[in-house]
Each structure stands twice: as structure tokens, then as C-alpha cells.
Amino acid sequence: MGVSDAETAGYGGEVPQLLLIEDDPQVRTALVRALSERGHAVATADTAMAGLAQAVESRPDLVVLDLGLPDLDGCRLLRMLRGVSRVPVIVATARDEESQIVEALDAGADDYVVKPFGASQLDARIRAVLRRADDQTGPEPVTVGALRIDPGAREASLDGRALVLAPKEFDLLHYLAARAGQVISKRELLTQVWQTPYGGADKTVDVHVAWLRRKLGETAKQPRYLHSVRGVGVKIVDPGA
Structure with missing residues (x-):
């Protein structure tokens, strides 16, 4: 070996x-x-x-x-x-x-x-x-509307249905959900989720947000949970609030 x-x-x-x-x-x-x-x-x-x-x-x-x-x-x-x-x-x-x-x-x-x-x-x-x-050991699950994220088990579900997420998709969703209602800049997401504090590709965030939207059953034109704020960043909200 x-x-x-x-x-x-x-x-x-x-x-x-x-x-x-x-x-x-x-x-x-x-x-x-x-x-x-x-x-x-x-x-x-x-x-x-x-x-x-x-x-x-x-x-x-x-x-x-x-x-x-x-x-x-x-x-x-x-x-x-x-x-x-x-x-x-x-x-x-x-x-x-x-x-x-x-x-x-x-x-x-x-x-x-x-x-x-x-x-x-x-x-x-x-x-x-x-x-x-x-x-990250033993953190509490996060719930936003019908979306539930368990960071300890690294499991996410929507309306009780398990979501199949890649590692960075899960990390991005959890980071946003833990700050529901807050607009998070792409720079902060690159720093905290991708650990690239010296800069990175904004497109990386855009692509992962697009993938998450598809798995959440929504689109950029008709968002439910994930909302982009032009020139600022991204936020996650409870669609029923």
C-alpha cells in the first residue's frame, strides 16, 4: 500500500x-x-x-x-x-x-x-x-417551509421526499437555509462554501444554484425557495411565509 x-x-x-x-x-x-x-x-x-x-x-x-x-x-x-x-x-x-x-x-x-x-x-x-x-458535529436540522436539511446526516428532503444532492450542492443549500431570508453575496458563498477567500468564479455559484433549483422543482423565472437578487447575491425563503 x-x-x-x-x-x-x-x-x-x-x-x-x-x-x-x-x-x-x-x-x-x-x-x-x-x-x-x-x-x-x-x-x-x-x-x-x-x-x-x-x-x-x-x-x-x-x-x-x-x-x-x-x-x-x-x-x-x-x-x-x-x-x-x-x-x-x-x-x-x-x-x-x-x-x-x-x-x-x-x-x-x-x-x-x-x-x-x-x-x-x-x-x-x-x-x-x-x-x-x-x-459541524451534531448540528441541529434546519427547516425552511417544507424543506428540511440535516447537516449531521447530510440529508435533505422536500415535502418528505429525499433530495439527491452532490456534496457542494448540499453545502450551498445548508449555508443558505441556515440564513433564510438573508441575501448572501456570491463572494461570501465562494469563501464559506467553496473556501476560496482569494476569489473564484461567480459562475460556480450560478451553476450550483441552477442545479439546486432543478432539484427543488423550480426555475429562475418562477422561483419558490431560491431567489437571486441582481448584483447582490442569493437568498432562500419560505414560499408560504
């Missing part, structure tokens, strides 16, 4: 348990050393399938994922992982094209950092993602 005894710390306890999926041995060794010095226990895998198996078997607190893996593209691995696990994932890669960043975040990544980066920056991002994951 591409894991050496020197690079692996057993999962368990209060020390953050990380899984690093990285095929470059020099990068892998350097990151293991740097993250271990900063208080993390780090296990490693050097292929996508080895990483997937280890993530399922060992259930780490967070995965650091390179996209350029020898056996499978990292984004495809991320989608496979999201099908079986909610473990937080930080993509750490040399790919810096906006389209690839958007693809990875839409596939379920919690954060994205471009190589080269400092170990302190990666450590800070890991701690931030783990804090967000802790904050």
Missing part, C-alpha cells in the same frame, strides 16, 4: 490522524517530517487505490491528497472517496488552473493548496479544516 513504518503513525487518540496520498517520495518524506513536527500523526500512501483502501480501513481525521497520482487521477479518487466517506480532504497539488481548482472543490475537496507551499501554511489549513469539521 505504499506505507513505510518510518512514515506511519497509528490512528487513534487525540493527536490529529492524517493520511497523505502523495507519490513523490521526496515530497512525501518532507511533508511527513514537517507535519509530525507540528503535532500530527501521519500515515502515507503512494497510489490512489492504496490511499482509498487506507482511508476506508483506518478512518483518518483528514486526507491530504495530491492529484497527479500514477494509477488514477486525484479528482476521480476524490469522487470515489466521497461515495464512501465524509473525511475532510485538502488537495495539495502543482495544478493551479482555475478549472482544475473548481473541479476538485466540486468533487468534494474541503480546501486546495498549490505547490510549492510552506509546511506552516499547510498546517494552518489542516487546523482550519479540522475546526470546521468539529463545528
Whole structure:
């Protein structure tokens, strides 16, 4: 599975348990050393399938994922992982094209950092993602009209009918529903839902809103729950209020 005894710390306890999926041995060794010095226990895998198996078997607190893996593209691995696990994932890669960043975040990544980066920056991002994951433990379900969102179970329903949502669709719907009646700017949504505080594509928000509308059985011309405010942002409302 591409894991050496020197690079692996057993999962368990209060020390953050990380899984690093990285095929470059020099990068892998350097990151293991740097993250271990900063208080993390780090296990490693050097292929996508080895990483997937280890993530399922060992259930780490967070995965650091390179996209350029020898056996499978990292984004495809991320989608496979999201099908079986909610473990937080930080993509750490040399790919810096906006389209690839958007693809990875839409596939379920919690954060994205471009190589080269400092170990302190990666450590800070890991701690931030783990804090967000802790904050999402056991939250109360949110109800807006006949729409119900359970963030703990990551389940949503409308009129008692389950909605089948992609990870970012669910995150967007929950963020808006938790702030029902408030107009949320696209910049805030990109920052809070996509974790892209330094800018991103407004079209990413527009596309996901369009997908959500379709699943909620409404259109932009005849909205019920999701309303766009031109030049400002998006809000969710109770259509019966």
C-alpha cells in the first residue's frame, strides 16, 4: 500500500490522524517530517487505490491528497472517496488552473493548496479544516417551509421526499437555509462554501444554484425557495411565509 513504518503513525487518540496520498517520495518524506513536527500523526500512501483502501480501513481525521497520482487521477479518487466517506480532504497539488481548482472543490475537496507551499501554511489549513469539521458535529436540522436539511446526516428532503444532492450542492443549500431570508453575496458563498477567500468564479455559484433549483422543482423565472437578487447575491425563503 505504499506505507513505510518510518512514515506511519497509528490512528487513534487525540493527536490529529492524517493520511497523505502523495507519490513523490521526496515530497512525501518532507511533508511527513514537517507535519509530525507540528503535532500530527501521519500515515502515507503512494497510489490512489492504496490511499482509498487506507482511508476506508483506518478512518483518518483528514486526507491530504495530491492529484497527479500514477494509477488514477486525484479528482476521480476524490469522487470515489466521497461515495464512501465524509473525511475532510485538502488537495495539495502543482495544478493551479482555475478549472482544475473548481473541479476538485466540486468533487468534494474541503480546501486546495498549490505547490510549492510552506509546511506552516499547510498546517494552518489542516487546523482550519479540522475546526470546521468539529463545528459541524451534531448540528441541529434546519427547516425552511417544507424543506428540511440535516447537516449531521447530510440529508435533505422536500415535502418528505429525499433530495439527491452532490456534496457542494448540499453545502450551498445548508449555508443558505441556515440564513433564510438573508441575501448572501456570491463572494461570501465562494469563501464559506467553496473556501476560496482569494476569489473564484461567480459562475460556480450560478451553476450550483441552477442545479439546486432543478432539484427543488423550480426555475429562475418562477422561483419558490431560491431567489437571486441582481448584483447582490442569493437568498432562500419560505414560499408560504
